[in-house]
Amino acid sequence: xxxxxxxxxxxxxxxxxxxxxxxxxxxxxxxxxxxxxxxxxxxxxxxxxxxxxxxxxxxxxxxxxxxxxxxxxxxxxxxxxxxxxxxxxxxxxxxxxxxxxxxxxxxxxxxxxxxxxxxxxxxxxxxxxxxxxxxxxxxxxxxxxxxxxxxxxxxxxxxxxxxxxxxxxxxxxxxxxxxxxxxxxxxxxxxxxxxxxxxxxxxxxxxxxxxxxxxxxxxxxxxxxxxxxxxxxxxxxxxxxxxxxxxxxxxxxxxxxxxxxxxxxxxxxxxxxxxxxxxxxxxxxxxxxxxxxxxxxxxxxxxxxxxxxxxxxxxxxxxxxxxxxxxxxxxxxxxxxxxxxxxxxxxxxxxxxxxxxxxxxxxxxxxxxxxxxxxxxxxxxxxxxxxxxxxxxxxxxxxxxxxxxxxxxxxxxxxxxxxxxxxxxxxxxxxxxxxxxxxxxxxxxxxxxxxxx
Amino acid sequence: xxxxxxxxxxxxxxxxxxxxxxxxxxxxxxxxxxxxxxxxxxxxxxxxxxxxxxxxxxxxxxxxxxxxxxxxxxxxxxxxxxxxxxxxxxxxxxxxxxxxxxxxxxxxxxxxxxxxxxxxxxxxxxxxxxxxxxxxxxxxxxxxx
Numbered sequence: 001x002x003x004x005x006x007x008x009x010x011x012x013x014x015x016x017x018x019x020x021x022x023x024x025x026x027x028x029x030x031x032x033x034x035x036x037x038x039x040x041x042x043x044x045x046x047x048x049x050x051x052x053x054x055x056x057x058x059x060x061x062x063x064x065x066x067x068x069x070x071x072x073x074x075x076x077x078x079x080x081x082x083x084x085x086x087x088x089x090x091x092x093x094x095x096x097x098x099x100x101x102x103x104x105x106x107x108x109x110x111x112x113x114x115x116x117x118x119x120x121x122x123x124x125x126x127x128x129x130x131x132x133x134x135x136x137x138x139x140x141x142x143x144x145x146x147x148x149x150x151x152x153x154x155x156x157x158x159x160x161x162x163x164x165x166x167x168x169x170x171x172x173x174x175x176x177x178x179x180x181x182x183x184x185x186x187x188x189x190x191x192x193x194x195x196x197x198x199x200x201x202x203x204x205x206x207x208x209x210x211x212x213x214x215x216x217x218x219x220x221x222x223x224x225x226x227x228x229x230x231x232x233x234x235x236x237x238x239x240x241x242x243x244x245x246x247x248x249x250x251x252x253x254x255x256x257x258x259x260x261x262x263x264x265x266x267x268x269x270x271x272x273x274x275x276x277x278x279x280x281x282x283x284x285x286x287x288x289x290x291x292x293x294x295x296x297x298x299x300x301x302x303x304x305x306x307x308x309x310x311x312x313x314x315x316x317x318x319x320x321x322x323x324x325x326x327x328x329x330x331x332x333x334x335x336x337x338x339x340x341x342x343x344x345x346x347x348x349x350x351x352x353x354x355x356x357x358x359x360x361x362x363x364x365x366x367x368x369x370x371x372x373x374x375x376x377x378x379x380x381x382x383x384x385x386x387x388x389x390x391x392x393x394x395x396x397x398x399x400x401x402x403x404x405x406x407x408x409x410x411x412x413x414x415x416x417x418x419x420x421x422x423x424x425x426x427x428x429x430x431x432x433x434x435x436x437x438x439x440x441x442x443x444x445x446x447x448x449x450x451x452x453x
Numbered sequence: 454x455x456x457x458x459x460x461x462x463x464x465x466x467x468x469x470x471x472x473x474x475x476x477x478x479x480x481x482x483x484x485x486x487x488x489x490x491x492x493x494x495x496x497x498x499x500x501x502x503x504x505x506x507x508x509x510x511x512x513x514x515x516x517x518x519x520x521x522x523x524x525x526x527x528x529x530x531x532x533x534x535x536x537x538x539x540x541x542x543x544x545x546x547x548x549x550x551x552x553x554x555x556x557x558x559x560x561x562x563x564x565x566x567x568x569x570x571x572x573x574x575x576x577x578x579x580x581x582x583x584x585x586x587x588x589x590x591x592x593x594x595x596x597x598x
Contacts, residue, residue, distance in 0.1 A: 169509035174518035185514055186496060 004070040009077070015068055022050055022063040030076045033087060033116045035094075035203045036155035037064040039258075040265040041164065047155050048090050049116065053081045060086055087120045095121070097133045097178060099150045107205030109218040113153065133178045141171075142189030143269060144196055144210040149181040152206035158182060158198040165266070166348075168192045182206065194348065197266045200255055211273060212253045216242055221252060224434035227262075227421060228254060229312060229356035229414060230271035233349050234423035235263035239275070239415060239434045249435045251275045251415075261427055263349050270344075283397045283410030284441065292451050294407045298376055298392060305330035306371030308388075310381035311339060311355040312398075314419025315428070317444045318360055321380055324453050331374075334366045335384050351424045356414070359422040380444065381411065396444065412443045456497035462486045466505065476506045480516055484523055493524040530559040531597060534576040537562040540569035549573050552587040556594055 003014045006021075008030060015024050020043060025032045035047035043064040051060035055073035060081050063074075077083055095113070102108045135149035159171045159182065170190045173180050184190055190198075199209045221240040228235045236257040243249045254275050256267040288294055299305065307325040309318055309332060325332045336358065345352035370384065371377060379385040379395040386403055393405040398413045414421075415434040422428045442450065458466065469482055483505060487498035494517055503510040517523045524532075535541075535550055553560055553575075568574045571583035575590075582593050 163509075169511045172511040172515045174515050176519050176521075185499075185510055 004068055004072075006068050006070075006072045006074065008074045017070070018067045020064060021052070021066040021068050021072075021074065024068065025050075025052070025063055025076060031119070032063055032076055033091075033112070033120065034064060035112055035153055036157060038157055038201060038265075041157060041160045041201075044156055044160065047094070047153065049087060049094075051083060051086050051090070052076050053078045053083055084120060087116070088123060091116055091121045092123055092126070094153050095125075096127055097150065098153075099132065101151075105148075105151065105205040106208045106213050106218075107151075107202075111205060112203035135181050139183075140210070141184055141207075142191050142195070144273075145190055145199060146208050146210050146213060147182060148206050148208070149183070151204050152182050153204055154180055154182070155203060157201040157203070158207060161198055161201055162190070162192070162195075165197075166192045166194050170195075171198070193268050193270070193346065193350065194266055196269045196272050197256065209253070216240075216252045223255075224415075224432070225257060226415060226431055226434045227356070227429055228267055228271040228274065229421070230268075230274040230354060231344065232351040232353035232355060232358045232424035233263065234356060234421050234427070234429060235259075235267040235271060235349055236429075237267060237271075241435055248438050249279070251279060251435070262423065262425075262429070266349065268348075268350050270350075277399075278413055278415060279435075281400050282413075282441070283400050283408065284439070285410065287405065287408045291407060291409060295394060295451055295453075298394060298406065299328055302374075302376035302392070304374045305376045305378065306374035307332050308371065308377060308379040308382040308385060309334050309361070309366065310383070311336070311353075311358045311361045312381060312414065313357060313444065314414065314417065314431075315357065315360050315422060316419045317380075318357070318364065318366075320445065320448060322364060322366075324448070325378075327453075330378070331371065332366050333369060333371045334361045334382065335370050336361070336368045338384050353424060356423075357421045359424055359426060363422070396447065409447060410441050411447065412441045416440065417443045456487070456491070456495055456501045458483075458486065458501065459490060462490065477508060479506050480508060480513055484513070484517055488523060491527075493527045528559060530557060531577065531594075532561060533558045534561045534563045534566070536564070536566045536568075536572065536574050536576075538565040538569075540565070541572040541574060544572040546573040546585075548587065549575065549585050549590060552590055556590075557598070558594065 002017045004017045006013050006015055006024060013024060013028065022037055032050050034050040036044045037050065045062050045065040048062060050063040052063045053075040054061050060083060102114065137148045137150060139147040141147050154173060156173060159173055162168050162171045170184050171182055174183055175181055196209060198207050221242050223238040223240050226237055226239045228237045236259040238255040238257050239251055240253045240255060241249055241251045254272050256265060258265050305328060307321060307330045309321050311334060322332055339353050339355040339358060341354050342352050344350050344354060376392045377388055379393060381397055385395055394407045395403060395405050396409045396411045398411055416437060418431055418433045420428050420430045469479055473479060480502060483502045484494060487494050499510050499513045499517065503513050517525060533553060536546060566574050566576055566581055568581050568583055573585045574581055574583050575585060577597065
């Protein structure tokens with residue numbers, strides 16, 4: 001790896017030889033507009049928006065397909081060449097057949113076309129009295145993706161995604177000239193486990209998520225960084241949530257967050273939709289008021305105690321529970337069969353363990369079996385508790401389910417708490433608290449303090 | 454219904470494989486073959502071509518939609534291609550067009566058919582009919598319909 005010196009707007013930067021100029025511009029936050037370039041998909045050079053001036057070149061060059069050379073001098077906003085005007089003119093061509101239906105478009109607020117129009121465009125249309133080329137609107141492509149062909153700027157990000165990332169080749173640009181549009185093969189659907197990523201890839205409102213359509217305007221949403229706990233990969237996500245007036249916090253969508261060590265740029269569809277059951281059907285209150293006494297008496301009475309711990313808890317919590325079980329002389333169990341789904345695993349991002357923190361459970365050598373002959377089972381959110389026939393059960397739960405217990409205590413989910421997960425590849429990530437409910441449910445740590453365990 | 458290339462075509466395909474450096478290059482000749490065999494290119498034909506060329510069906514479909522001379526629908530009526538370029542216009546293709554519109558044929562506008570010296574021209578099934586007059590058009594269509 002050799003470094004070369006590149007001068008951009010009179011500042012000198014050292015970058016890797018033969019890396020793309022646009023990567024440097026994006027990294028250094030030098031404003032350059034682009035539709036078709038994406039780090040995961042590489043350069044395509046079809047939208048022509050990222051034109052910059054390079055000294056010694058007569059014409060403007062696209063930054064996305066230009067490898068840097070030593071001593072290159074770049075003017076991102078132009079010196080001799082009217083770069084701003086060039087961008088504006090290209091943008092105008094992009095907008096010729098655009099329906100400009102921002103008020104009903106879901107992309108409004110996170111749309112590249114809008115941003116660049118406000119920055120470079122601000123032009124009046126030259127297309128007086130000419131009809132726009134019409135295409136089909138709201139086509140259901142399958143996999144929760146809706147397509148509006150009129151809003152499309154033909155950047156080919158989605159087609160390159162299905163061609164180069166998933167290798168499923170469902171999407172393509174068919175037709176020619178202003179007839180060109182994105183579509184699937186007639187009678188076939190967009191159908192792969194990562195399909196919904198095209199919604200994030202789409203820089204405009206052509207591809208929108210059926211799940212998120214018309215649910216919320218994006219400028220009302222607050223994004224918190226978190227991870228997806230649908231499987232043991234722990235893909236990085238943004239949780240987009242909002243608290244409406246007189247209501248409680250609500251999660252509207254998960255979006256993938258770039259982390260090259262863990263998931264790259266994408267997440268799978270199932271993980272993306274896993275937010276739905278997170279805040280519904282929650283345990284809010286304990287079944288009895290005198291939790292402390294019940295716990296104490298039960299532990300004192302019991303001859304053999306088993307503690308069940310769930311792999312969805314944070315490392316810190318699992319360690320705390322381990323200490324607690326040693327203190328009361330109980331055995332610690334975590335049956336793992338219930339998490340495994342061989343069908344789910346693939347070679348991209350999906351792990352067969354459909355739970356966040358299985359690695360820590362395995363690292364701590366917690367017993368992988370069902371507790372037997374225990375007359376008291378203290379459960380920390382493990383789903384297999386329903387299969388246990390024990391006399392007495394005390395259960396700490398995030399969600400409600402049918403269970404005969406002597407005491408059930410609500411605990412916070414991972415989004416209302418902070419801690420760390422270790423993913424299947426052994427990467428430990430610390431999560432900040434993403435969501436604060438109107439009436440916060442105590443975390444396990446808070447309960448331990450309160451119950452003096 | 455499935456699509457199968459005829460034996461002659463299969464022979465031709467084997468010959469073409471030796472002629473081109475890569476299988477990708479077969480996509481256009483195969484699309485033509487499919488079109489001449491069925492009169493149009495069906496989705497089954499596209500799948501068959503994608504098997505032979507080892508390209509995804511979407512890529513073949515994209516090529517097929519790019520060129521207007523590839524038909525993806527079965528033609529219900531006789532397809533008449535009428536030249537709409539300047540030389541034919543000057544020699545009275547408008548009159549021919551109006552005349553054709555009264556007939557039971559499907560009209561398609563095409564660019565120059567390379568027969569300007571004998572304009573106006575129309576093309577039916579790869580045959581150019583030249584020096585057209587309304588009377589000539591009547592005779593030609595009577596023969597064909």
